[in-house]
Amino acid sequence: MGIVVAVDGPSGAGKSSTSRAVATRAKWDYLDTGALYRGVTWLAQREKVSEPYEVVDALKKHPLIIATNPENPTLFCGDIDITEAIRSQAVTDQVSEISAHPEIRQHLLELQQKLIKRAMRGIVVEGRDIGTVVAPEAALKIFLTADLSARAQRREKEIDSPAQLLSSATLEESLAQRDLLDSTRSTSPLMIAADAITIDSTELSLHETAQRIWELLKERRLLGLPIVALLGRPNVGKSTLINRFLGRREAIVEDTPGVTRDRVTYECEWNGRDFMVMDTGGWEAKPDGISVGVSGIAELAMQEADVLALVIDSQVGALDEDDVLIRELRKMKKPIILVANKVDGPAEEAQAHSLWNLGLGEPQFVSALHGRASGDLLDKIVKVLPEVGGAQSQDGYRRVALIGRPNVGKSSLLNILAGSTRALVDDVAGTTRDPVDELIELGGSIWRFIDTAGIRKRANQASGTDYYATLRTQVALERAEVAVVVLDASNPISEQDLRIITMVEEAGKALIIVMNKWDLVDEDRQITLDREIDRHLDQVEWAQRVNLAAKTGWHRDRLAPALRTSLTSWEKRIPTSRLNSFLGTLIAATPPPVRGGKQPKILYATQAGIAPPRFVIFTTGFLESSYRRFIERRLREEFGFPGTPIQISVRVRERE
Numbered sequence: 001m002g003i004v005v006a007v008d009g010p011s012g013a014g015k016s017s018t019s020r021a022v023a024t025r026a027k028w029d030y031l032d033t034g035a036l037y038r039g040v041t042w043l044a045q046r047e048k049v050s051e052p053y054e055v056v057d058a059l060k061k062h063p064l065i066i067a068t069n070p071e072n073p074t075l076f077c078g079d080i081d082i083t084e085a086i087r088s089q090a091v092t093d094q095v096s097e098i099s100a101h102p103e104i105r106q107h108l109l110e111l112q113q114k115l116i117k118r119a120m121r122g123i124v125v126e127g128r129d130i131g132t133v134v135a136p137e138a139a140l141k142i143f144l145t146a147d148l149s150a151r152a153q154r155r156e157k158e159i160d161s162p163a164q165l166l167s168s169a170t171l172e173e174s175l176a177q178r179d180l181l182d183s184t185r186s187t188s189p190l191m192i193a194a195d196a197i198t199i200d201s202t203e204l205s206l207h208e209t210a211q212r213i214w215e216l217l218k219e220r221r222l223l224g225l226p227i228v229a230l231l232g233r234p235n236v237g238k239s240t241l242i243n244r245f246l247g248r249r250e251a252i253v254e255d256t257p258g259v260t261r262d263r264v265t266y267e268c269e270w271n272g273r274d275f276m277v278m279d280t281g282g283w284e285a286k287p288d289g290i291s292v293g294v295s296g297i298a299e300l301a302m303q304e305a306d307v308l309a310l311v312i313d314s315q316v317g318a319l320d321e322d323d324v325l326i327r328e329l330r331k332m333k334k335p336i337i338l339v340a341n342k343v344d345g346p347a348e349e350a351q352a353h354s355l356w357n358l359g360l361g362e363p364q365f366v367s368a369l370h371g372r373a374s375g376d377l378l379d380k381i382v383k384v385l386p387e388v389g390g391a392q393s394q395d396g397y398r399r400v401a402l403i404g405r406p407n408v409g410k411s412s413l414l415n416i417l418a419g420s421t422r423a424l425v426d427d428v429a430g431t432t433r434d435p436v437d438e439l440i441e442l443g444g445s446i447w448r449f450i451d452t453a454g455i456r457k458r459a460n461q462a463s464g465t466d467y468y469a470t471l472r473t474q475v476a477l478e479r480a481e482v483a484v485v486v487l488d489a490s491n492p493i494s495e496q497d498l499r500i501i502t503m504v505e506e507a508g509k510a511l512i513i514v515m516n517k518w519d520l521v522d523e524d525r526q527i528t529l530d531r532e533i534d535r536h537l538d539q540v541e542w543a544q545r546v547n548l549a550a551k552t553g554w555h556r557d558r559l560a561p562a563l564r565t566s567l568t569s570w571e572k573r574i575p576t577s578r579l580n581s582f583l584g585t586l587i588a589a590t591p592p593p594v595r596g597g598k599q600p601k602i603l604y605a606t607q608a609g610i611a612p613p614r615f616v617i618f619t620t621g622f623l624e625s626s627y628r629r630f631i632e633r634r635l636r637e638e639f640g641f642p643g644t645p646i647q648i649s650v651r652v653r654e655r656e
């Protein structure tokens, strides 16, 4: 099963167009579950039945067949194409009523889950109950909404047949009516999943809405990296080439011909593009009777990869086995790159020119051993890489780093959070056997707690080497999206606590401060603690704070909501129009201070990125840091970014 993206929301919020745009761009599947409910309604009307059991019976006789291709999502009932028919007003008027029956929902639920399981790389599923009921394990959940009037206007534009022309008022009424029915029915009503990201598309174009989802997919690393498979006979230098790509000696170089290893993939980066390189080991064309077939490993690699690189030892030239492979490669209809390896000098290059005859275009002459032209080859690879590929992506579990100085109670907290649900997970990169992460269920979602081995092993703490503790914290922070910094509330806030908090801020991660050992905090301590917080933590006033007692478990249920709030802020995006109207009002009321007789003008602002939110303000002159802080404060007041640092940079435009 691939990555599942759930898109729920009321009618007319733009779910279909957005979901299709995202699925098309990712080359993923797309499932419009509303179309299925419409299909049932159409069938019920044709068969003139309305009792749930009659409808289900009709469905069994005339099954719905939906295509999951985002570019042509057709719906058939039996062998009748009903793609258009289900958009009629008659169907629209009755669909909410039909879809409220639990029996009918159950029947369609099974169909939906089967279709989702079938998706190889990923699927965008839109509906009303996808994130809550159909695919609660979805890696990304979006709740797409818009003002009622905006939604009615969009519907109005979609309806082009005059017979269907309804006044805006009637349309609004009909939408509102449908929303009400869909949200109040007893079986899986329209609801926002606890871990869904809400996108209000009222002021967004289709492109902007799809872009927003794309940004989230990318930032969470849910879009698989493209895979380049290196294929070729044994001993042509594939592993040496990979070592070149990686810039280090990691892939083992095989000297024994015919020793086949399985497919091994390595992550590479070139010119800012990340991709995977797959070493197929030494595939062999195995004589099978009189015909010669390609080995299973090479075949699998060809199917999984997005780009196929055929490596040939140019000192040997292309052999019959290569021809067999080339025929197979051509069938895949994927970009093919011909690599002529072992071209160590001009003499070999002259000889290698015969490889043009293979008809695979220009051979790339390289010497993996000496590094000759491997940069050119990488340039060529990057040029043909698709945006999204078939490599396994992140699982979508949000990544949490639990950090703090020794003895604040990190491991007791981890124990009480993990309870009996603990599952150890191998390191993502697979470079170590140490189970460093744990999957822990909190508040209805699964979270990936990072490097918990470091918390459980108290060795570092005992030896007290500050340096290694800091290093470990740094590495955990790098991988995390949100940090839970544990403090000992019964003791004064220390320098080291503050250093750790600063590390989180500088790493640009969402932040929760847990005041642990609250069971030891009496009234007097509370008063001094408040003072310490005022004095030392005003820098991170925005952080989420949870008072908690790991020893007893008191308030442990507060952590999941705090994690969600922080992550929502961390990934938040403010539409450019809203940002600038806010800024306009702000500047009019409080213009930037005059400096050296000149008043800098603020031209406009834009949000450059998320995770954490980053803003760029374009001005005609320098903005004092106090004024920047003022802007940040007001930005937080206006839009609210609880739990996340935000970054504001100023770019001074040269005078025209």
Ligand code: DC
Pocket: 011, 012, 033, 034, 035, 037, 038, 095, 096, 099, 100, 126, 127, 128, 129, 130, 178, 182
């Ligand atoms: O997305 P749409 O407007 O085409 O959906 C038509 C109806 O189907 C909608 O009013 C409610 C119902 N529906 C549902 O109950 N559950 C879903 N997952 C999708 C649609």
